[in-house]
Amino acid sequence: MSQRSQVMRFVVACATSVSLIAGVAMVPTTSANAVSVGIGAKKKVLTTEQKNAKAALDKASKDLTTKEKNLAAAIKSQAKAAKALEKATAAAEISSVRNVKSASKKAKAKSKAAAAALKKAKLANTKAASLVARRTVLRDIAQAKVIRLDAKYAWLINDISTLDCGAGTDVVSASGALEHVWECGIVYMHEDGDTTHVKTTANKLVEVRNIGLQTPEMKKGSNPAQCGATQAYENFKSLMPEEITIVQLRSLTNGTNNFGGGARPTRSVYKLNNATGAFDIDVQTEQLKAGWSMWWPNAAEWVHNKEYLDLMNDAKARGVGLWNPSLCGPAVGEAPLIWFNQNAPTIGSDTEPAFGEYVILYNQTTASMDLTGWSLRDDSLNFFWNSVTGTWMQNKNKFGALVLKPGEHKIVYIDNPAGYPLSPTEYEYFNWSRNAPGAQLTNGSINGNYANGDGIYMQDKSGNMRVSMTNPCTSTAMCATPKWVTDIISTSRANQIIPIPVALTKVANVTRDRYNPVVTMANSASITTIRTPLLAKGYDVSATVGTPIDSVLAPGTPAAIATAIDGANVVGTRVGIADLLGTTRTKLWIRLASGYNTFPSIVGLTTQQATDALTASGFKNVTTVTGESVGGVSGTVASLSVDGSAPGTRHLLTSVIVLTVNP
Numbered sequence: 166m167s168q169r170s171q172v173m174r175f176v177v178a179c180a181t182s183v184s185l186i187a188g189v190a191m192v193p194t195t196s197a198n199a200v201s202v203g204i205g206a207k208k209k210v211l212t213t214e215q216k217n218a219k220a221a222l223d224k225a226s227k228d229l230t231t232k233e234k235n236l237a238a239a240i241k242s243q244a245k246a247a248k249a250l251e252k253a254t255a256a257a258e259i260s261s262v263r264n265v266k267s268a269s270k271k272a273k274a275k276s277k278a279a280a281a282a283l284k285k286a287k288l289a290n291t292k293a294a295s296l297v298a299r300r301t302v303l304r305d306i307a308q309a310k311v312i313r314l315d316a317k318y319a320w321l322i323n324d325i326s327t328l329d330c331g332a333g334t335d336v337v338s339a340s341g342a343l344e345h346v347w348e349c350g351i352v353y354m355h356e357d358g359d360t361t362h363v364k365t366t367a368n369k370l371v372e373v374r375n376i377g378l379q380t381p382e383m384k385k386g387s388n389p390a391q392c393g394a395t396q397a398y399e400n401f402k403s404l405m406p407e408e409i410t411i412v413q414l415r416s417l418t419n420g421t422n423n424f425g426g427g428a429r430p431t432r433s434v435y436k437l438n439n440a441t442g443a444f445d446i447d448v449q450t451e452q453l454k455a456g457w458s459m460w461w462p463n464a465a466e467w468v469h470n471k472e473y474l475d476l477m478n479d480a481k482a483r484g485v486g487l488w489n490p491s492l493c494g495p496a497v498g499e500a501p502l503i504w505f506n507q508n509a510p511t512i513g514s515d516t517e518p519a520f521g522e523y524v525i526l527y528n529q530t531t532a533s534m535d536l537t538g539w540s541l542r543d544d545s546l547n548f549f550w551n552s553v554t555g556t557w558m559q560n561k562n563k564f565g566a567l568v569l570k571p572g573e574h575k576i577v578y579i580d581n582p583a584g585y586p587l588s589p590t591e592y593e594y595f596n597w598s599r600n601a602p603g604a605q606l607t608n609g610s611i612n613g614n615y616a617n618g619d620g621i622y623m624q625d626k627s628g629n630m631r632v633s634m635t636n637p638c639t640s641t642a643m644c645a646t647p648k649w650v651t652d653i654i655s656t657s658r659a660n661q662i663i664p665i666p667v668a669l670t671k672v673a674n675v676t677r678d679r680y681n682p683v684v685t686m687a688n689s690a691s692i693t694t695i696r697t698p699l700l701a702k703g704y705d706v707s708a709t710v711g712t713p714i715d716s717v718l719a720p721g722t723p724a725a726i727a728t729a730i731d732g733a734n735v736v737g738t739r740v741g742i743a744d745l746l747g748t749t750r751t752k753l754w755i756r757l758a759s760g761y762n763t764f765p766s767i768v769g770l771t772t773q774q775a776t777d778a779l780t781a782s783g784f785k786n787v788t789t790v791t792g793e794s795v796g797g798v799s800g801t802v803a804s805l806s807v808d809g810s811a812p813g814t815r816h817l818l819t820s821v822i823v824l825t826v827n828p
Contacts, residue, residue, distance in 0.1 A: 392628025456486020
């Protein structure tokens with residue numbers, strides 16, 4: 166029996182419907198032992214330090230002995246000079262009495278010389294005594310260092326494996342979540358105000374990054390300590406005195422924070438309360454209450470995020486610690502009002518569409534406001550790290566000549582919107598992140614005890630925290646959008662999280678004022694979303710020549726944009742499409758792609774079953790092309806392919822599915 170193959174063509178207007186799922190990336194955990202510094206390695210360091218300290222003590226002692234000998238010689242010289250002066254003075258007096266003119270003159274000269282010699286001897290004596298005093302201090306310092314290092318070495322090699330402090334147990338937090346005690350032990354030393362070293366009961370040294378805390382950085386190389394760093398460090402030390410404070414290290418996950426070439430366990434540190442006998446003193450809480458830390462939430466370690474945010478906000482309201490506006494110098498000048506947008510969506514591989522993250526600065530006063538030398542930071546170090554030189558940014562993150570007139574505002578883009586001409590009300594704040602330029606701010610979210618987000622902090626020339634804003638907001642007053650923000654957003658480019666909020670990137674050109682947009686694949690972007698901002702800016706938007714978008718896909722239908730052209734010009738060429746706020750208006754052709762809907766397996770199905778399967782898979786308007794169907798033929802689908810040669814211009818909007826049918 167012969168078989169006859171019939172080709173039936175189905176036109177499928179396709180639409181990509183990709184859901185963006187917000188979640189936490191799971192990272193393989195690393196055991197605490199794997200990231201610990203061994204006691205043996207630390208012993209070597211301490212042994213070297215002890216050797217150097219003892220050598221320094223020997224040198225200081227020898228130097229002191231030399232200076233003491235010099236002092237003894239100076240004292241002897243002074244005594245000798247004093248006797249010579251006494252003898253010369255007596256001879257001068259005898260000559261004067263005898264009235265022997267020549268002898269008297271000679272005796273007086275000798276007496277004067279003796280007096281000068283005595284004066285010189287006294288100065289030498291004083292200097293020698295001063296040197297002895299100084300060398301004694303240096304010797305004592307060197308001696309104290311040797312004693313301290315000897316004690317530290319003795320403490321370090323002491324076995325604390327029998328210390329019972331709850332390692333391996335679970336503790337119920339205030340939010341009801343179980344925190345695991347991964348390690349416990351005794352505080353060895355502190356790095357700064359949010360990092361401490363603990364000697365665990367496994368006799369390992371662990372560098373711990375405290376969950377929830379972000380304190381200013383201490384001195385790094387030639388870069389000075391940031392404002393408040395020393396105070397935060399000293400407060401941390403007072404909370405956990407070294408070598409005597411017993412602590413538990415808790416967290417939900419055995420996670421680490423990679424910094425400086427090593428993986429540091431991220432932990433909530435609780436210290437033993439001698440009054441209660443329990444580990445019920447949350448060190449992070451105390452640091453935040455005192456105002457010495459910004460909020461540093463961790464999505465994976467969410468247990469205390471909301472609690473710590475409330476504590477920071479309370480410290481800010483009280484103006485203590487970092488929130489003292491004159492902590493590091495006089496608070497010169499008024500601070501602007503600020504508002505920031507952080508909800509920059511991730512679209513394809515573009516994690517930071519231009520204009521996605523910005524801060525609005527507003528001068529609410531009646532006088533000009535000089536912000537030259539002021540700076541912005543978030544709750545991490547993203548604006549402070551220079552990936553080129555590997556050093557703290559120092560002046561590189563400071564505003565240049567920036568003066569706000571009364572009632573004036575600036576929209577400050579955190580990332581560099583390259584290729585976009587900026588208006589007089591916009592400011593380009595280059596991102597010198599240690600990461601590749603991209604989204605820097607964590608979107609704010611809050612649900613019960615869970616909270617995650619970010620903050621923007623503005624510092625004056627002295628480094629004082631003058632004004633800040635944190636998302637998520639935690640009260641009705643904090644969550645209300647001020648009228649000044651609404652007014653600015655409604656009249657500026659700030660209302661566009663992305664210029665055309667469908668993930669446009671733009672190809673810059675040498676004039677920086679014209680471009681052809683490159684329209685990337687826009688996940689879940691609807692036709693309405695595409696058209697509305699374009700139409701509002703004066704573009705004549707069409708899908709293909711002579712074919713309105715809505716004639717094929719209804720408004721609101723998900724679609725993926727493939728390319729955009731201006732007439733016959735190709736993407737990226739310098740033609741008449743201006744910036745959205747410009748004056749040049751041209752027709753913009755947008756070419757839609759069929760998207761990423763997965764073709765179902767339809768081999769062996771009838772044509773109706775195949776149509777139903779395609780429709781169920783997300784393909785829209787599945788119909789038979791007029792004149793290309795084989796009417797009345799029954800059978801099953803034998804194979805499927807994509808036909809790129811659809812009649813007319815329909816291939817710009819559709820994918821053509823070729824079904825080979827066995828009758």
